[in-house]
Amino acid sequence: MAQEHNSGLNPSTRIGMLNTVINHEKVSSYRETAWPPRSYSSMAEILGNEAGLAIYRRFATLNAQNLLYLQSELINLEAELKKLVLDDSSSDDEQRRVFQSDIGALKSAPADATAGKQWRKILEIRVKLKEYNDALLQHSHLYQLPEANSHDLRVLREWYGDPDLGALFLPLPEGNAWNEEMTKDLVALSVRKTDGDVFTRWITEKIMPKYHQKIGYKLRKTTANGIYDYRDSKFNSTANTISIILSSLIPPASIFALYYVNHTPVRLGLIMIFSAILAACLAIFTAARRVEIFAATVALASVQVVFIGTNNGGSTVP
Structure with a gap:
């Protein structure tokens, strides 16, 4: 069994491609039964089996x-x-x-x-x-080729620098391949299988690491390589669900607000506000292009203008 290391790194914070997290204890023991640690073979197994960690120099x-x-x-x-x-x-x-x-x-x-x-x-x-x-x-x-994802690169660097795993085994200058100064020259052979919207990236890169650190590592098992694997498809489903709910609520919410407002300048202000909200939601929760966002906001504004034209007065609650 591998001896316990004192690297000071918390395995539960290591999130990379497919939101992978290295579990050092399991990886260390697994390496002794497969490839020797601190070797091309052990590193190749990590890079080969975890697509997001396949990061190399572009030269x-x-x-x-x-x-x-x-x-x-x-x-x-x-x-x-x-x-x-x-x-x-x-x-x-x-x-x-x-x-x-x-x-x-x-x-x-x-x-x-x-x-x-x-x-x-x-x-x-x-x-x-x-x-x-x-x-x-x-x-x-x-x-x-896409640039290396910052979280995936962090996982690879932590693996390579860990005493029980990579331990900087490559001689210089080979060992400088993933250094900070090489970041701009690094490319990934695989990309995240997400829709590419801001919300999904925020979930995968900000929320999931915290969730895993607090709860996730207790509920999930590692793979053979000692990796916690969270599939990106679930984050896509979450983002899609939220975007669908919002898209169904914003138009009727705007009409509802306009119905109870009689003052025309205020109504025009509400049209601007709801159009901006719709545009922001499309930009954050979807990967829509600018022309598509523009078309959607124009369509919403048109519906609101038509409503104002056909409903000059609001209703009062008895």
Whole structure:
């Protein structure tokens, strides 16, 4: 069994992708029966089995530098090809002069002769161009990967720095891969399976860690890797339920308020207030686009204006 550690870190506060929380006692004992702690294997098991913790360097600077090198090589090759084209087109050799309009003659020129230089250069450029295009597209795809979630990254850093688990086992500079200064260069291979609205993110990143620290860890069991797993689908359901309830209450609430108000300026003020409330709810509880929020608020305001136009006086309670 692993010895008890005194890292001072509270496992119940560690929330990451899918709201995972590392349980150190179970992880430590589990590691001794599977992979040795403080090793590539133990770390690979964590990164491989917990999708949200699959966080790696993008190496943006190195990739950009590589692209610059390839680009420079191609620029020089392009200049060399232009010179060869001019030399062939102005040559006294009739066979070389037709290279610009006869691909067959260009390809059939003796490879070891002066006439074959242009085609050899084209083949050289073709290889380098493919390498450059592949690197360019790969670099573009790297920038489409999501940035590492701050909570997932915190879990990984705490695992790596824990005496019983990672314990900073990688030698420098390898061990700097997840340091604070590398944060902007880190990407996640998986994203949270949430609707992406503000409310759901607030629940998963702020409320759930506190809930788990106080109650959740007593009610849930860990996975084989010693991870508490809270599925994002449940947070989506909660956010969807709240948004549906609010969307059904705001329009009738606005009409109800307008019905009991007779003063026109106050009514117009209420239209503005309820439109702002609807817009705020859509922005917080849904992932609606700006144009969709604008359309919804306009529709609500239109309904309220129509109501005012058809109901000039409020009702009084007997």
